[in-house]
Amino acid sequence: MGRVGALVCLGLVVLATWPVPAAAQPPAESCVACHLEVGDDRLATPAKEFGNSVHAAKGFGCVSCHGGDANEAGMEAMDPAKGYIGKPDREQISQVCSRCHSDARFMKRYNPAMRVDQLTEYITSVHGRRLMELGDDKVATCADCHTAHAIKPPSDPRSSVHPLRVADTCGSCHADAKRMEAYNIPTDQLQEYKQSVHWKMVSVKGDLSAPTCNDCHGNHGATPPGISWVGNVCGQCHVVQAELFTKSAHAKIFVDLGTPGCATCHENHAVTRASDDMLGLGEGAVCAGCHALDDKGGEIAAGLRERIDLLRGEYDKAHAILLKAERAGMEVSQAEFELSGAKDALVKAQAAVHAFTVEAVKKEADAGLAIAAKGYERGVQALEDLQFRRKGLAVSVVIILALIGGLVVKIRQLERKT
Amino acid sequence: MPEEVPSRNPNRRTFINWFLATSAGAFLLAVLYPVSRYLVPPPAGESTAATVTLPIKPVDVKPNSGQIFKFGSRPGILIRTPAGELRAFAASCTHLNCTVQYRSDLSHIWCACHNGHFDLNGKNIAGPPPRPLDQYIVNVRGDEIVVSKSA
Amino acid sequence: MGTLEQHYKKLWNWLDERVGLAEVEKLARKKEVPVHRHSVWYYLGGMTLFLFMIQVATGILLIFYYRPSAEEAFESVKFLMAEVEFGWLIRSIHSWAANLMIFTLFIHLFSVWLLKAYRPPREITWLSGIGLMGITMAFGFTGYLLPWNELAFFATQVGTEITGAVPVIGSFLLRVSRGGEEVTGATLTRFYGIHVAVLPLLTTFLLGLHVYLVQKHGMSMPPAIERQANPKRVMPFVPNFMLRDVVGWLTALAMLAALAAYFPAELGQKADLFAPAPIGIKPEWYFMFMFKTLKYLPAHILGIEGEVIGILGFGVGGLFLLLVPFLDRRTARGEQSHLFTWLAIATIVFMIVLTYLGYTEVVTQ
Numbered sequence: 052m053g054r055v056g057a058l059v060c061l062g063l064v065v066l067a068t069w070p071v072p073a074a075a076q077p078p079a080e081s082c083v084a085c086h087l088e089v090g091d092d093r094l095a096t097p098a099k100e101f102g103n104s105v106h107a108a109k110g111f112g113c114v115s116c117h118g119g120d121a122n123e124a125g126m127e128a129m130d131p132a133k134g135y136i137g138k139p140d141r142e143q144i145s146q147v148c149s150r151c152h153s154d155a156r157f158m159k160r161y162n163p164a165m166r167v168d169q170l171t172e173y174i175t176s177v178h179g180r181r182l183m184e185l186g187d188d189k190v191a192t193c194a195d196c197h198t199a200h201a202i203k204p205p206s207d208p209r210s211s212v213h214p215l216r217v218a219d220t221c222g223s224c225h226a227d228a229k230r231m232e233a234y235n236i237p238t239d240q241l242q243e244y245k246q247s248v249h250w251k252m253v254s255v256k257g258d259l260s261a262p263t264c265n266d267c268h269g270n271h272g273a274t275p276p277g278i279s280w281v282g283n284v285c286g287q288c289h290v291v292q293a294e295l296f297t298k299s300a301h302a303k304i305f306v307d308l309g310t311p312g313c314a315t316c317h318e319n320h321a322v323t324r325a326s327d328d329m330l331g332l333g334e335g336a337v338c339a340g341c342h343a344l345d346d347k348g349g350e351i352a353a354g355l356r357e358r359i360d361l362l363r364g365e366y367d368k369a370h371a372i373l374l375k376a377e378r379a380g381m382e383v384s385q386a387e388f389e390l391s392g393a394k395d396a397l398v399k400a401q402a403a404v405h406a407f408t409v410e411a412v413k414k415e416a417d418a419g420l421a422i423a424a425k426g427y428e429r430g431v432q433a434l435e436d437l438q439f440r441r442k443g444l445a446v447s448v449v450i451i452l453a454l455i456g457g458l459v460v461k462i463r464q465l466e467r468k469t
Numbered sequence: 470m471p472e473e474v475p476s477r478n479p480n481r482r483t484f485i486n487w488f489l490a491t492s493a494g495a496f497l498l499a500v501l502y503p504v505s506r507y508l509v510p511p512p513a514g515e516s517t518a519a520t521v522t523l524p525i526k527p528v529d530v531k532p533n534s535g536q537i538f539k540f541g542s543r544p545g546i547l548i549r550t551p552a553g554e555l556r557a558f559a560a561s562c563t564h565l566n567c568t569v570q571y572r573s574d575l576s577h578i579w580c581a582c583h584n585g586h587f588d589l590n591g592k593n594i595a596g597p598p599p600r601p602l603d604q605y606i607v608n609v610r611g612d613e614i615v616v617s618k619s620a
Numbered sequence: 621m622g623t624l625e626q627h628y629k630k631l632w633n634w635l636d637e638r639v640g641l642a643e644v645e646k647l648a649r650k651k652e653v654p655v656h657r658h659s660v661w662y663y664l665g666g667m668t669l670f671l672f673m674i675q676v677a678t679g680i681l682l683i684f685y686y687r688p689s690a691e692e693a694f695e696s697v698k699f700l701m702a703e704v705e706f707g708w709l710i711r712s713i714h715s716w717a718a719n720l721m722i723f724t725l726f727i728h729l730f731s732v733w734l735l736k737a738y739r740p741p742r743e744i745t746w747l748s749g750i751g752l753m754g755i756t757m758a759f760g761f762t763g764y765l766l767p768w769n770e771l772a773f774f775a776t777q778v779g780t781e782i783t784g785a786v787p788v789i790g791s792f793l794l795r796v797s798r799g800g801e802e803v804t805g806a807t808l809t810r811f812y813g814i815h816v817a818v819l820p821l822l823t824t825f826l827l828g829l830h831v832y833l834v835q836k837h838g839m840s841m842p843p844a845i846e847r848q849a850n851p852k853r854v855m856p857f858v859p860n861f862m863l864r865d866v867v868g869w870l871t872a873l874a875m876l877a878a879l880a881a882y883f884p885a886e887l888g889q890k891a892d893l894f895a896p897a898p899i900g901i902k903p904e905w906y907f908m909f910m911f912k913t914l915k916y917l918p919a920h921i922l923g924i925e926g927e928v929i930g931i932l933g934f935g936v937g938g939l940f941l942l943l944v945p946f947l948d949r950r951t952a953r954g955e956q957s958h959l960f961t962w963l964a965i966a967t968i969v970f971m972i973v974l975t976y977l978g979y980t981e982v983v984t985q
Contacts, residue, residue, distance in 0.1 A: 256599065258600065260593075260599055261599060288596060290583065290584040290595075290596055291582070291583050291584045292583075377702075378886065378887065378888070379884065379886075380701035380702060380884055380885075380886075380887060381702060382702035382703055383542075383702075384541060384702070385539065385542075387542040388539045388542050388544060391543075391544060391561075391568060392568070394566065395567040395568055395581075398565050398566075398567050398582040399567070399581065399582050402582060402583060440708075440709075441881045443881075444878060444880075444881035446499070447499040447874075447877055448874050448877060448878065450492060450495045450496050450499050451496060451499075451870050451871075451873060451874040451877075452874065453488075453492040454489070454492040454495075454496050454870055455870050455871065455874075457485065457488045457492050457493075458489065458863055458866060458867050458870075459867060460485055461489060461863065462863050462864060462867075464482065464485060465859065465860060496870075503706040503709055503710075504681065504706075504710075506705040506706050507681060507684075507705060507706045507709075507710055508681075508684065509705065511703040511704050511705065512703075519691070
């Protein structure tokens with residue numbers, strides 16, 4: 052009985068202490084007490100939101116940013132003499148945040164892996180430059196993207212800067228035509244991005260490493276890729292294509308023409324899944340935008356497409372015959388295993404297109420064609436083996452028929468006596 | 470036990486008996502041959518989709534090297550880390566299913582199609598692959614390497 | 621030559637003393653088969669028995685490689701077809717012999733019915749025969765699921781669904797037959813157990829009884845032949861009839877081999893428990909007439925669900941079939957019974973027409 056009682060007591064103690072991790076509880080502050088009591092939502096909401104933030108969880112309070120003295124019970128808590136600054140001006144916000152966030156020694160105490168260059172980056176961004184150089188206070192500053200009070204780390208799905216929500220956060224200004232009017236920049240980026248293969252990867256496949264706004268534009272240093280060449284952005288992931296492209300004839304011509312590198316063919320925000328249809332001079336082919344069959348480039352474009360189509364056709368043919376053999380119960384897993392080399396070659400040939408020479412594609416495609424031809428041959432062989440089974444059958448049927456014949460004669464012989 | 474039946478042609482009778490016995494024997498062979506061949510276990514050994522015994526000996530996999538093997542009809546990659554540990558992964562790149570390879574110069578796994586890189590735990594570390602490679606369990610049983618899908 | 625015969629005689633005597641070969645020989649010699657214009661039907665029972673033996677032999681061989689679990693069943697059959705030498709042959713023969721066996725069984729059943737061979741004293745032979753038919757159909761139903769491919773999976777889902785419509789105990793029956801609420805790996809394991817253990821055991825008993833009774837009563841003569849005054853012709857069972865039997869069996873075997881080589885059992889795709897049912901799921905042909913009848917019934921008959929009426933109808937039909945020897949009083953008295961002849965013909969026509977409709981129907985949903 053005593054033991055049970057002790058267990059119950061222990062359980063109660065655990066239950067009582069469980070839901071209150073020490074750091075998550077903001078220190079009892081006069082600010083929160085008043086702000087919640089006043090009954091005005093404008094005052095209460097910041098106090099409520101702050102309670103769930105990463106800062107509250109780490110033990111910071113209102114005064115960390117707003118100054119003042121939370122130990123005072125009345126309005127004296129907000130005495131400017133005690134460092135109280137009230138709601139920071141928009142110009143002031145980045146300074147308030149960077150007081151801690153740019154201090155490597157200080158940040159180390161909370162998160163040793165965290166970067167401390169946000170402000171440095173911010174002042175290079177279009178947002179930062181307009182704010183600091185032109186005094187334009189309509190541009191985004193820390194609190195606009197991270198929220199003012201409910202700040203959460205980007206890994207938290209509720210955070211406004213979680214990969215799944217970054218696009219909407221940026222879009223809250225950039226998709227707002229009225230707001231962007233003064234800057235004379237387009238507002239269709241969000242809409243375009245949401246049609247792209249990148250957003251599909253992020254939102255449907257849950258691949259959070261696929262790019263959203265900040266992966267190409269930078270996060271704190273957000274600019275239109277004012278970098279030397281857009282391929283430096285795309286090439287972060289699409290290394291092979293970027294490398295081939297820089298060595299290709301197009302690289303220089305595109306610069307001279309002033310066209311935006313990769314985006315010339317693939318779009319910038321509405322990057323669709325690349326398909327073979329983009330190649331050549333047919334419908335939907337991007338090459339046809341500049342080239343026609345009677346120029347050398349058009350000839351190459353058609354040649355590239357022809358190689359790719361040929362390989363795809365041969366691969367499909369080999370795959371189909373192996374599948375047929377497999378369905379018929381033949382062992383073709385080795386052949387199927389080897390045929391995957393042709394699929395690899397197809398993918399490589401598709402990447403090699405970015406060199407824009409028939410030779411580069413031909414080199415990859417020919418290797419694939421050889422594998423596909425071998426796979427097809429194996430499929431034909433397997434189906435021929437199926438015929439061999441029938442020959443084996445013919446032998447056994449002949450034996451059975453002979454036996455039947457013998458029996459029939461035997462029966463007649465037996466019955467002849469009667 | 471059948472009674473002797475006088476036949477018009479004793480030679481014919483003997484021939485029929487001989488013919489019957491021969492064809493019956495051939496028939497028996499025609500039945501027994503497939504059955505006995507059926508009972509001999511095939512070289513592939515087991516039917517499970519979840520395990521494969523590799524035709525590679527543990528000593529033949531040098532440290533800091535890798536080999537492709539066949540797992541069903543899909544490729545797998547067996548590597549020995551520079552530290553000497555055997556590991557196996559699905560060799561289909563998580564980007565577009567190309568077969569990955571081990572790069573001794575980089576000491577990690579690499580996909581040639583789009584320059585995707587995976588570390589020795591199969592984690593995607595650079596390039597377009599969105600996910601780590603699926604890891605298999607490697608067991609060494611005497612002179613055999615047995616790779617199985619994790620449960 | 622003489623010494624060989626002496627040795628043979630010695631062996632015979634040695635065995636005879638121990639197992640009573642002479643009695644078996646006497647029995648075998650005594651057995652005679654009537655010869656008349658309906659004699660051909662006598663071969664069908666033996667043919668069914670032969671096909672059953674093939675099923676036993678190939679079934680045992682299949683067990684060597686088969687693995688009864690949702691994870692491995694399909695793979696093991698695939699392995700058997702692709703890797704094991706002659707695996708395709710054994711499996712194809714098992715599959716084809718099953719179909720042929722049910723076909724010959726049906727013909728055997730209806731020939732016995734039409735020739736009124738169930739009249740006294742052969743009622744128990746009939747009862748055991750009907751029991752064997754039920755077991756054979758259960759063999760077919762459970763065996764169909766074992767490769768665990770898409771078609772089998774959905775056919776089993778539909779098939780077991782029907783048991784759920786049985787009044788009162790339906791949902792219980794459904795749970796028991798599926799080993800749970802849904803068709804899953806548990807169903808597969810259960811069906812496997814039934815297919816290779818329960819049904820063979822039951823068959824052994826019933827088949828033993830059936831064959832013993834046939835031996836005890838001898839071949840039945842159709843009433844019409846029996847009534848004829850002219851002297852009856854007979855043929856000794858051993859060897860005349862038996863050799864003819866063997867000719868039939870070998871023909872069946874040659875057919876099986878040809879079917880296996882030209883139309884090997886397909887494997888199809890692995891069952892996916894969460895995939896939508898493919899269009900036009902059909903049961904095995906021997907269940908088609910029942911399946912089709914249930915489909916044709918209106919949703920409600922006299923306020924009762926049409927499917928329930930259908931199932932009750934088949935239940936009553938099965939009971940009627942079982943009790944034919946006791947219901948057909950005229951035949952029992954040695955009189956002509958046109959009613960039961962016409963009932964048999966009506967049943968055959970019903971089965972053929974509905975099966976035909978089942979296979980020619982245009983799939984719309």
